[in-house]
Amino acid sequence: MATIGTFTKNVDGSYAGTIKTLSLNVKQAQFRPNEKTDEKAPDFRLFAGGAEFGAAWKKTSRENRDYLSVKLDDPSFPTAIYASLVDAEDGYALVWSRSRAAH
Template identity: 40%
Template sequence: MSVIGHFILAKDGGWTGTIRTLLINAKVRLVPNDNRDQVNAPAYRVLIGYYRVGDAWEAQAANDQRSYLRLRLDDPSLAEPLSAALFPSDDGASAQLVWNRK
C-alpha cells in the first residue's frame, strides 16, 4: 500500500487534504452527500474546487472494527478510475489516503 494523500477533518463534517502521485497534485475536499435517498448512495462527494471527481462510501475493515472511507476517483488523465481508502487516525482528526495496485 502507498500513501497518496493526507487529510484533516473539516468543520462541515467532511475532509480536506491533498492527493499527490506522479500525475496528480490536487487539493481535494470530501463533502457530505446531502442526497442519500438511494441505499447505495455515497456518503461523500469528492471535489477539486467545484468539480466532482469521485465519491466515497463508508466501509468497515473485515478483520477489525475500524471504519474507513472507500473512494473512487476518476479523471480523463487516468486509464481507469482509481480506488483508494481513507483511514482516519486514532483521534479522528486526520486521515491518510492509501492506494494499492492490483
C-alpha cells in the same frame, strides 16, 4: 500500500487535504457529505475546486475500524483509482494499493 493523500476532518463532517501521485497533484481536495437518494449512493463526493472527481462510501473493516472506500475518476485517467481514507497519526491518510489480478 502507498499514501497518496493527507486529510483533516472539518466540523461540518467534510474532509480537506491534498492528493499527490506521479501524475496527480491536487492541493485542495475536499470530501463533501452527499445527500443520499438511495442506499447505493455515495456518502461523500470528492471535489477539487468546483470539479467533482470522485466519491466515497462509509465502510467498516474486519478489525471493526471505520474508513471511507474511495473511487477517484476523471476523463484524463486511463482507469478509475480505488483507495481508502483511513485514520492516521495526524488526521487521515488516503492509501492506495494495486489490486491483485485473479489467476
